Amino acid sequence: MEKNIEISLLFDFYKPLLTESQQQAVELYYNDDYSLAEIAQEMNITRQGVRDLVKRSENLLFAYEEKLGLFKRFNLIENGLDEICSLAQNIIDKTDDSSAKSNAQKILTFAEGLKE
Amino acid sequence: MEKNIEISLLFDFYKPLLTESQQQAVELYYNDDYSLAEIAQEMNITRQGVRDLVKRSENLLFAYEEKLGLFKRFNLIENGLDEICSLAQNIIDKTDDSSAKSNAQKILTFAEGLKE
Numbered sequence: 373m374e375k376n377i378e379i380s381l382l383f384d385f386y387k388p389l390l391t392e393s394q395q396q397a398v399e400l401y402y403n404d405d406y407s408l409a410e411i412a413q414e415m416n417i418t419r420q421g422v423r424d425l426v427k428r429s430e431n432l433l434f435a436y437e438e439k440l441g442l443f444k445r446f447n448l449i450e451n452g453l454d455e456i457c458s459l460a461q462n463i464i465d466k467t468d469d470s471s472a473k474s475n476a477q478k479i480l481t482f483a484e485g486l487k488e
Numbered sequence: 489m490e491k492n493i494e495i496s497l498l499f500d501f502y503k504p505l506l507t508e509s510q511q512q513a514v515e516l517y518y519n520d521d522y523s524l525a526e527i528a529q530e531m532n533i534t535r536q537g538v539r540d541l542v543k544r545s546e547n548l549l550f551a552y553e554e555k556l557g558l559f560k561r562f563n564l565i566e567n568g569l570d571e572i573c574s575l576a577q578n579i580i581d582k583t584d585d586s587s588a589k590s591n592a593q594k595i596l597t598f599a600e601g602l603k604e
Contacts, residue, residue, distance in 0.1 A: 385556075386556070388556055389552075389555060389556070439504035439505060440501075440505070448602070449565060449602050452601065452602040456598050456599060459595045462591050463587075463588045463591045467585045467588040468585065469583045469584065469588060471579075472585060475575045475578050475579045475592075476575075476591075476592075478571075478575050479572050482571050482572050482575075483568075483572060486565050486568040
């Protein structure tokens with residue numbers, strides 16, 4: 373079973389919509405890099421049971437994103453804020469206009485804050 | 489049954505997570521301002537059935553927001569982008585520095601784009 377990098381990202385986002393055992397399996401498999409056998413031992417279920425649990429969770433995470441598209445939307449915003457930060461930094465670095473510099477500094481602070 | 493303004497906003501956000509009949513009932517009740525009796529006729533179910541459907545949908549929408557908090561997060565971003573736009577506009581209006589003006593214009597365009 374191949375690990376899909378996108379799953380970790382979607383999991384960060386939609387984790388609360390999974391059941392507790394789904395969360396635990398995905399957490400161990402994707403974030404803590406356990407093998408299926410190790411998770412089976414940890415969760416006291418069969419290796420096939422773990423595989424099903426992870427597979428089901430992956431499908432759910434993809435389905436939530438397919439329906440809501442919020443991860444994609446947040447990503448676009450994140451990238452846009454990066455652009456805004458670098459443009460504001462550019463104003464701060466280059467202008468002699470103190471009012472423009474101060475407003476650009478406020479923009480930078482806002483945009484950095486929104487990225488968190 | 490009182491109409492809750494927040495429901496319309498949450499519905500815009502989490503609508504795809506409701507079933508088709510839940511979506512239809514909320515749509516008619518909140519967006520098209522139908523009465524429960526009118527929806528009952530439209531959907532060919534009892535008035536009590538409509539009430540239950542709307543109530544259940546409201547609870548689901550609140551529960552999704554409680555778990556994910558994405559509506560709140562988007563709202564914060566929206567407000568921050570408004571601030572960024574007005575600061576950028578302020579730079580554009582006041583500075584004689586053409587490079588700062590041009591970068592502020594780009595910031596404004598980016599921030600407006602992200603709000604959509």
